[in-house]
Amino acid sequence: xxGYSVLKKPAxxxxxxxxxxxxxxxxxxxxxxxxxxxxGVSLGSLRRFEQTGQISLENLLLITQLLDRLADFDEVLxxxxxxxEIEKLFSDRMKK
Numbered sequence: 458x459x460g461y462s463v464l465k466k467p468a469x470x471x472x473x474x475x476x477x478x479x480x481x482x483x484x485x486x487x488x489x490x491x492x493x494x495x496x497g498v499s500l501g502s503l504r505r506f507e508q509t510g511q512i513s514l515e516n517l518l519l520i521t522q523l524l525d526r527l528a529d530f531d532e533v534l535x536x537x538x539x540x541x542e543i544e545k546l547f548s549d550r551m552k553k
Contacts, residue, residue: 471510474517479507481524496523 465473482492489507493500498516506512506520521527 468510473510475507475510475512478520478524481526485524492520492523496520 482489487495489503490500492498493503496503496516496519498512498519502512502516503520506516512520518527518530521529
C-alpha cells in the first residue's frame with residue numbers, strides 16, 4: 458500500500474488478491490503448473506498474476522473456482538441497501 462493515503466489503490470488490491478490466491482494455492486497443495494492445468498488458465502498467466510496481480514477477470518474466476526472461493530465474488534459490487542428508505546417504511550407503518 459502507498460504511504461500517502463489510507464485508501465487502497467487498484468494496484469494494491471491486485472497485489473493483495475495475488476498474494477491471497479498464492480497462499481490458497483499452496484494450502485491446497487497445488488503447484489503453479491497443477492493449478493494452471495486444472496483451472497484451464499495458462500501457466501504464464503498464473504505466474505504473471507502471482508508476481509504482478511495482473512490477470513483477466515475470467516481467469517481470476519476460473520482460479521477462484523478451483524480454489525473453492527468463487528462465492529466470495531457474491532459480495533463484490535453488491536448494491537448498498539438504502540437503510541433510510543427501509544426505516545421510513547417502518548416509521549410510516551407505525552404512524553397508521
